[in-house]
Amino acid sequence: MTSSEETPSFRLAYVPGVTPTKWVRIWNERLPDVPLTLVGVSAAEASDVLRDRGADAGLVRLPIDRTGLSAIPLYAETTVVVIPKDHVIAAVDEISAGDLADDIVLHPLDDTLEWEHRPGRPAIERPATTTDAIALVAAGVGVLVVPQSLARLHHRKDLTYRPVSDAPESRVALSWPENETTDLVEDFIGIVRGRTVNSSRGRPKAPVQPESKRSGTGGAGRKPTAAKKAAAKNARSGSGGRTARSGSGGPKGGKRGKPRRRS
Incomplete structure (x- = not known):
């Protein structure tokens, strides 16, 4: 019983004349484990159905009473x-x-x-x-x-x-309760707006993944940089030491040679 109650689902209301067939097909392809249920409503009752949570989102005809509802215009009809x-x-x-x-x-x-x-x-x-x-x-x-x-x-x-x-013209819009912009609503918004599978969701998780990658890449990039800096520092120190010894060795060798010539 518990697993059945937790199974996600999505209810889409639609008014007469609006045909959601294409969007339902895309939904079933992208989210096969989340059943989509169509709820037919009249144009007059559509906004009340959404406010009463009778559907998660709805394809409605504008204008509607927008109290407590969000809406995205989709297209206009002849x-x-x-x-x-x-x-x-x-x-x-x-x-x-x-x-x-x-x-x-x-x-x-x-x-x-x-x-x-x-x-x-x-x-x-x-x-x-x-x-x-x-x-x-x-x-x-x-x-x-x-x-x-x-x-x-x-x-x-x-x-x-x-x-x-x-x-x-008659304008058709996608509407949903403004305080209920769930992940599934975001998924359907992506579908009706024609987004691809990789860009269809407006969830917080989407931008996190690239940052994770950038963070990983940045970490990988810092190590070689630090190593290069350390190697460069050692190289400078090593060459400096050798140069000092070489330079000081020259004069010392000269000094030792001169007394020998005098003796």
Whole structure:
């Protein structure tokens, strides 16, 4: 029981439309002994799930309530309008928000797009979810402006979508409790940022290893240096002694020779 409780694991929350498949695959390759569990959450509840520790980290749509949370923006999505296939807009490749002026543009409660001025005409009542709004579009009640990944997620044969050139983009971020930046969170940050295996972790251990090596190298370097200095000192002392003896020996030999000549 104890070993089972101590087994590390990682829970990753994600909102509709976000596909973490690639990052999960890399995680499984790099940390095969640490199971990663996916936790599907709605965009509205994502921040609360993270604050309540329902997941270690989450792929969320900005903006979110950042209270107590850290976040790293990852990418931005194209915004599209979802329309019936027989809608007049289906005849063009791209539109502007102004082209929706005569349409009822649905605004679900879980929408995360930040508009300064919402396009089109508002519906009498806001749909509770994007899923509900898609059903209303299929029924001919209005159109829906969403991130492209959500249009793909809710694909139907009777609907299509077109990019809206001047619409705000949906931004996807990695978020986690700011006081819980664990080693495993650092590992996942490295993965989503595209770091290699050797540079994927921001742990304190990473810089310690090079220092250890430098310290070892430095120690190895100091010994030869000290030896060289000692050898050089001995060499200077030895040559100095010999030079002194040689120099003093010359004159002494001369002095001894002179008395002999005199005698």
